[in-house]
Amino acid sequence: xxxxxxxxxxxxxxxxxxxxxxxxxxxxxxxxxxxxxxxxxxxxxxxxxxxxxxxxxxxxxxxxxxxxxxxxxxxxxxxxxxxxxxxxxxxxxxxxxxxxxxxxxxxxxxxxxxxxxxxxxxxxxxxxxxxxxxxxxxxxxxxxxxxxxxxxxxxxxxxxxxxxxxxxxxxxxxxxxxxxxxxxxxxxxxxxxxxxxxxxxxxxxxxxxxxxxxxxxxxxxxxxxxxxxxxxxxxxxxxxxxxxxxxxxxxxxxxxxxxxxxxxxxxxxxxxxxxxxxxxxxxxxxxxxxxxxxxxxxxxxxxxxxxxxxxxxxxxxxxxxxxxxxxxxxxxxxxxxxxxxxxxxxxxxxxxxxxxxxxxxxxxxxxxxxxxxxxxxxxxxxxxxxxxxxxxxxxxxxxxxxxxxxxxxxxxxxxxxxxxxxxxxxxxxxxx
Amino acid sequence: xxxxxxxxxxxxxxxxxxxxxxxxxxxxxxxxxxxxxxxxxxxxxxxxxxxxxxxxxxxxxxxxxxxxxxxxxxxxxxxxxxxxxxxxxxxxxxxxxxxxxxxxxxxxxxxxxxxxxxxxxxxxxxxxxxxxxxxxxxxxxxxxxxxxxxxxxxxxxxxxxxxxxxxxxxxxxxxxxxxxxxxxxxxxxxxxxxxxxxxxxxxxxxxxxxxxxxxxxxxxxxxxxxxxxxxxxxxxxxxxxxxxxxxxxxxxxxxxxxxxxxxxxxxxxxxxxxxxxxxxxxxxxxxxxxxxxxxxxxxxx
Numbered sequence: 001x002x003x004x005x006x007x008x009x010x011x012x013x014x015x016x017x018x019x020x021x022x023x024x025x026x027x028x029x030x031x032x033x034x035x036x037x038x039x040x041x042x043x044x045x046x047x048x049x050x051x052x053x054x055x056x057x058x059x060x061x062x063x064x065x066x067x068x069x070x071x072x073x074x075x076x077x078x079x080x081x082x083x084x085x086x087x088x089x090x091x092x093x094x095x096x097x098x099x100x101x102x103x104x105x106x107x108x109x110x111x112x113x114x115x116x117x118x119x120x121x122x123x124x125x126x127x128x129x130x131x132x133x134x135x136x137x138x139x140x141x142x143x144x145x146x147x148x149x150x151x152x153x154x155x156x157x158x159x160x161x162x163x164x165x166x167x168x169x170x171x172x173x174x175x176x177x178x179x180x181x182x183x184x185x186x187x188x189x190x191x192x193x194x195x196x197x198x199x200x201x202x203x204x205x206x207x208x209x210x211x212x213x214x215x216x217x218x219x220x221x222x223x224x225x226x227x228x229x230x231x232x233x234x235x236x237x238x239x240x241x242x243x244x245x246x247x248x249x250x251x252x253x254x255x256x257x258x259x260x261x262x263x264x265x266x267x268x269x270x271x272x273x274x275x276x277x278x279x280x281x282x283x284x285x286x287x288x289x290x291x292x293x294x295x296x297x298x299x300x301x302x303x304x305x306x307x308x309x310x311x312x313x314x315x316x317x318x319x320x321x322x323x324x325x326x327x328x329x330x331x332x333x334x335x336x337x338x339x340x341x342x343x344x345x346x347x348x349x350x351x352x353x354x355x356x357x358x359x360x361x362x363x364x365x366x367x368x369x370x371x372x373x374x375x376x377x378x379x380x381x382x383x384x385x386x387x388x389x390x391x392x393x394x395x396x397x398x399x400x401x402x403x404x405x406x407x408x409x410x411x412x413x414x415x416x417x418x419x420x421x422x423x424x425x426x427x428x429x430x431x432x
Numbered sequence: 433x434x435x436x437x438x439x440x441x442x443x444x445x446x447x448x449x450x451x452x453x454x455x456x457x458x459x460x461x462x463x464x465x466x467x468x469x470x471x472x473x474x475x476x477x478x479x480x481x482x483x484x485x486x487x488x489x490x491x492x493x494x495x496x497x498x499x500x501x502x503x504x505x506x507x508x509x510x511x512x513x514x515x516x517x518x519x520x521x522x523x524x525x526x527x528x529x530x531x532x533x534x535x536x537x538x539x540x541x542x543x544x545x546x547x548x549x550x551x552x553x554x555x556x557x558x559x560x561x562x563x564x565x566x567x568x569x570x571x572x573x574x575x576x577x578x579x580x581x582x583x584x585x586x587x588x589x590x591x592x593x594x595x596x597x598x599x600x601x602x603x604x605x606x607x608x609x610x611x612x613x614x615x616x617x618x619x620x621x622x623x624x625x626x627x628x629x630x631x632x633x634x635x636x637x638x639x640x641x642x643x644x645x646x647x648x649x650x651x652x653x654x655x656x657x658x659x660x661x662x663x664x665x666x667x668x669x670x671x672x673x674x675x676x677x678x679x680x681x682x683x684x685x686x687x688x689x690x691x692x693x694x695x696x697x698x699x700x701x702x703x704x705x706x707x708x709x710x711x712x713x714x715x716x717x718x719x720x721x722x723x724x725x726x727x728x729x730x731x732x733x
Binding site: 073075076077078080101163164166182183210211212213215232265266267268269272319322323325328 | 438439442445449457458459461462463464470471474475478
């Protein structure tokens, strides 16, 4: 196995930490370890070039979060962007939420293609004019200028989380959103930054009795009173905010009994859920733990309806993966627009897609060699033992420093964004 | 046998991870450290339940200890544990009344113990050295922590909720169980003390504090009358080793909730089940001696 002692990413601040399409798929946002947000925009398909699918180009770049230091607790707060979530578009401007470990920010991204000219009190360079020299008045007019995209922080939601924020989720009412840390979930109103409601609190009275933490949370796509949160014990709780103000008692509890034959020192770690996502229909949820992706029907709590093995060949390597910390990697998972295919990442820059209808799966690789324009991705295969075929790669040759934790799928088309350390790959389905 | 080695290796790795998490940017990650402590618990259980006691009784060099320690400890376990008259006497103690017995305990134990002074200052040897004076220190500690609990600024560094966070409402610092777990010297004594604590009659009325032997070396090494105050002060100044011990102890709840049947009565990752299955006791000390180098390394910082 490849365990490089020193992992060189180039610039560590460039490591992508989150990827998210907006609701139309026109924009794609990425956040990185350095606190930056880069937004890509799909170029409009022109009538002249119908065969050329819209490509994504950089639209805006801004510094969302800076490193902070909490002097009271002697803690440094990382600027790494943990999550980005878009708000649905309601006017010409775009709005997104970005969060680091402690603070959520609402950003407005807007275009400016005109600027006012003809001020009375300022000259063209902006210097103030002496009012005594002004003899006539004129009305400033808007004149065209080169397109400028500017991002401004509209709200800062701070000081509400003692532990590290792992999730944010916009409610379907578009007025509220939630932020979740290891032990608590808070509900915010977009307009109010100095208050939030605590809706889930699993902190035990005695911290020494702590046995599980919240790992991810998401609102139901249509029902604004419903949300789910996953735990480090491999369970998912569905809560209804109408039931009580503090949703410590769940409405539904999803858990699969453990398979005793698979028990090991690391059983608990690999059952910890790293991501939970509602399907677009709202009828299912998908969870990712270290080795599998599971699809659950909201009406069946005692076991998932589908389980997909992402990289089961790692099951015998858990001790080594524990040693090099890979076992703590938090992979995300995504649905395609029609909820028929699910996708998640793995190591060696591999990512996997599972077709729920045909039960077929494919392993693809995000690498420079494969990513020449119009190159078709070739399915990859990991050889788990015995004779290795020509195109296969053996488990021991996998590069564990190349991990795909974050992927995104366009809401309606077969376009995917895959973050491989500090590179972003965008793949599109070939046009027939 | 290989399970024991594997488990030991995993324990070492896990402790290293907890240790390194102190200096991680962004503060201690609760989720990751919780998972590490779960692994630590599993490995420890396997380690303790693997029946091959003979291997380590020969005397592991372990931490910096007086040369006579290994032999003393090797021969010690049965002698040390069964030996002190106090246990017999203590059986008569009323549960929620540790104070009256306090003066009596140290004397009796000291009388019964062969090397109190020498063992006391051995920073690395938690349990071997602490046999005699640990219960003594324990008794003193039971009173002390309440103040430190409130003022434990060091704690807040670990669980950034404020001083009381890691302590819980009862205000009991993890140190409590430490005394209770003084174990090897006199299990009955410890059981009694722990009983007091569990029943809720303990001075701090602490339900289930955990502890870690990581604190023991420090305490043992300051075995002067003023040692207690020094320790409290250390906690309040957020001593780094303290963070580790506090942090480690904060998950001892997991260690207590072993599937092997309710309370394992284990107060720390490294202290064995003292009042538990007698058949395992002979494993405890060797186990602990093995892990001592780690606790020494951590405490040294």
